[in-house]
Amino acid sequence: MLRKFHGLPGLFAGLFLIVLSVTGAVLALAPALDRASAVIPGAGQVSVAELAGRIVAHYPQTEQIVRTYSGNVIVYYSRDGQAGADLVNPLTGEGIAPYGSSAFFGWVKDLHRAFMLDDAGRAMAGVLAVFMLILCISGMFLLARRTGGWANLLRPLSGSGSKRIHAELARFAVLGLLLSALTGTFMSAQRFGLLPEAPEIGPRFPAEVSGGQPAPVGSLKALGNVDLGGLRELVFPYPGDPQDVYSLTTSGGSGFVDQATGELLQYQPLAKGSVVQQWIVSLHTGEGLWWLGLILGAAALIVPVLSVTGITIWWQRRRSSGKLPDNIGAARADTVILVGSEGNTTWGFARELHASLGKVGFKVHCSEMNALAEHYPQASRLFVLTSTYGDGDAPASARRFMARLDNFRPGKALTFAVLGFGDRQFPNFCKFAVDVDKALAGKGLKRLHSIERIDRCSTSQFSKWGDKIGQTIGTSLGLDYNPLPPASVELELVERADYGLSVEAPTSILRFKVVEQGGWRRYVPGNRKTPSFEAGDLLGVVPPNGQAPRFYSLASSATDGVVEICVRKQPRGLCSGYLYELKPGNRISSFIRHNPGFRPATGSNPVILIGAGAGIGPLAGFIRKNASRNPMYLYWGGRSSQSDFLYQPELGRYLDDHRLTALNTVFSRSDERAYVQDKLKQDESAVRQMVNAGAQILVCGGKDMAAGVKQVIDEILKPLATDVEALRADGRYLEDVY
Incomplete structure (x- = not known):
């Protein structure tokens, strides 16, 4: 299970992660290059007042002085009516060279942050940061498993080929990649409002200013008390306005300085949240920490190699895996698996159980719960894996199970275990599975194991359940299943109608069209036909940074030409809030889950x-x-x-x-x-x-x-x-x- 949890994100997002990592490595060079070209006075050697006085001597119409995180000092000025910006030497105030942002680094930054796709690209970069986080954490656990524990992580690794290369490089890069992924995820979550940003509370403009004759900037007391190392920005007052002030921003806060008296006015220390936010940005970009930027860049350059070796390992494992044994007939099986599923998700877990039991020598028969036989003459074990539909009802493949159970004649040796699948956020979590467990016990069957419930298809819970079952039946099962995400379709919002704001029930009717490409409606992946659906089917949507899909009943059919849903924005609802904020032209990735159990009957009856x-x-x-x-x-x-x-x-x-x-x-x-x-x-x-x-x-x-x-x-x-x-x-x- 852990291996699939580690491998699948890498397989799905490998190419994009390579782009993200290579551009990140390039950007990591910028802080080091800036630092190499910067003139850095010693601590306490130059005050802001001294710096400003030296610069004004060479740039009389100075408007702003900025000190970058790398230590470069930039002056923004006017000369002969033309605006300019120069890098200056803080020791002399003389210009070094004209200042301008690098077009190359700007292009790389846009590719890194948003894949040149604005907000959609930023969202994708955020999702990829989450993928990288998953890869790092799961990779660390796999390394610990391979080396025999966390204490052995630094010991020499055995093996050769792609597996050895992959593990050695991952061990070197994992901490750097983990830091980049964590900070990138945090920044993306703030960007899209999933985490609050620290409020920018600046000082109020002073109510009283002396209005006296401006003193030379180099003589101002408040600026003389600030070391150059703490300067972020100094904005000069408007020429000829004695009521204006200097705006000073430092690493610790901001305030105003009276241009006549040199007194510090209305100073506002930096909020703790802003300090944390600045540190996260620095840890991600290397700004102000050029040495860390180089370390993160080196780690990022390993990602392409890890992608290639990871795909190679996956392909080798896939090619060497054998086929599952055929399903044994019900009359000859010593083990029976019955499946209750609405959207086929539970079948994947059942197939994994079927394969694992077959590999250790059991004769396994697997079928839907609706196909419960009257008798299983050779069976001594019955496993029931079932989801719950709606508010505690049977799923589609189990709706006739309870009726058929009336005629069921279990053998004396038959024991059973029920495994329920559901979502813990619903009050009747796995209710149908609980009902089945009670019904089987009511038929006189003994429990092989007490009922357990799986929350949102948790692969770890399934694996742990398999370990318990294996101990009970005297063999190791090693259940390792990670359900593949459903094929998705990209939808673009074309129309919306909004209701309910005045009664505190914001609700929208949203109409989407399938994104078309090359004259074809594109169904992702690979299928060029729009998926068929009817009103009453379900549209699955995974919100940004969400883990499990949310389902919305469709108000349209495929023949209507639109995909239509009605969504009420729920308090703290991650997905409903995401959908409610969509604007025409925005796109979402979704999938169709058929819901044939909710349809009007044909015929003339009311x-x-x-x-x-x-x-x-x-x-x-x-x-x-x-x-x-x-x-x-x-x-x-x-x-x-x-x-x-x-x-x-x-x-x-x-x-x-x-x-x-x-x-x-x-x-x-x-x-x-x-x-x-x-x-x-x-x-x-x-x-x-x-x-x-x-x-x-x-x-x-x-x-x-x-x-x-x-x-x-x-x-x-x-x-x-x-x-x-x-x-x-x-x-x-x-x-x-x-």
Whole structure:
């Protein structure tokens, strides 16, 4: 697992990391070159007042003096109406050479920071910094594993070829690369607002200035008390204005100096946050630490070699790996693996378990949970790996499992272990897996191991679970699986409609188009066809610096020509905040996850759509596709008809052309102060009549709303001697709940 966690980022981002590292190595030369050309007086040898006096003697119209982190002194001045800038000798005040930024280093810096792509490139550079951080940390753990512990990291390495070269160079460069990656990640996070920047609190302009006759700058007391080594910037007062002052910035703070009295006015020390921020910049760029810049540059130059040797090692390992054994028939298997999955992610973990058990001699049968047999005559072990769908429901490949379990006849020797997959941020984390564990125990099976739950496909948790199972069955499994990210599609925002600001529920309808290249809609990677999708499918989005994708129900179908979602900005919501801040022209990387379990049924029976807030998205998409004009009724709740009536124009058109049969809205911040479940209760007779006539109910929105709707529907259905669970079992009650 750790090896894949280390290798995959390098494989995916290798070329870009090479560009980032080579340009970084070039930029690391700049501080050393600047330092080599700088004249550096000894500590206490020159004060700012002495420096300014010497410079003014040669540049009477001095406007500003700047001392760079490398120690160079630059004077900005006017002469004959023309602005100029020169490097000066601080010991004499004489000009050394005209000053100008290097066009070459400027070009390299733009390539390093943003790949010449502005904010999109900066975001990519930030992601690559995170990749480098992952590579460094995982690489250190791999080195420790290879050498037999952290205490042995500096001992000679065994082996030869690419593996030896890769390990030796990595051991030399890892600390420098780790420092660059950490500081680069921090700076990128601040750039995109993921971390707060230290506030720049400068001194207030002095309320009282002496206004007397300006004294020679070399005689000003406050400037005489500052050593040249602490100077950052000195801005001269406007000529002829006795009320203006000198603006002084040092490494410790900033303030103003009276040009007549030489007194220091309104000094403001540098905030601690700003000091930390300056140090991070210096540690990343080498500014003011030229020797560190050279070390970081040398480490960066090793990255291309590490990339080549890393790819070579991966290819050698891949070429030498054998094929997994075939799936054994259910009747002959001594070990059975059943899989419950909605988007196929869990299958990858199941295949790894299947392969590991097969390699140590077990006869393994693997199938979906829906294919549970009545009896496994030779099996003594049953493993169930399942995700949970929605608010605790069975995923697609396990929806018939509980029903089939009624007819299951386990042998006396059969033991079982359940492994759940889910996301701990949801309240019903791995609930279906817990239900399966209880149900199997209720059939009289003994647990091979107690249930465990995997959070967001954690490979380390899966590996640890495998170690425990291996100890129980008396063999080492060594589970090592890292799920590949899904194929992505690049989308560009083309239109947005914003609602809800006045009622503290900022919500946007976002419409994207697939990025086109060379006349083809480009599906990344490699597939030139736009992925097919329907309203109700899910759009997966990984926010910048995020780890797990967030899913948004699609309000459009592929035939609509747009990818449309409805997003409410959540407090501290990383992904919703990211999407909410998008502007037309911005692009995102995303992927489609099909959700066939949330679709209106075909035929002429009524369809009751129930939602609240942004949950209206897929419901609006269902109505839009109702070309056959089947009976479709929408119940939807918002906060204010004036502020967050989502899809109001579209719904009006759908009523006019009869794609929507009836619209029932309710707003909680209006005179009625009611919710969508209250509207259902008001219409209970009509709802009961439609359900009795075979209607299907689809609910989309927050879990609290869905729980309230379920309770009301159960009450409405009591006279019919049925309930929501009975409808759910018939496929007539579907939920998309978050």
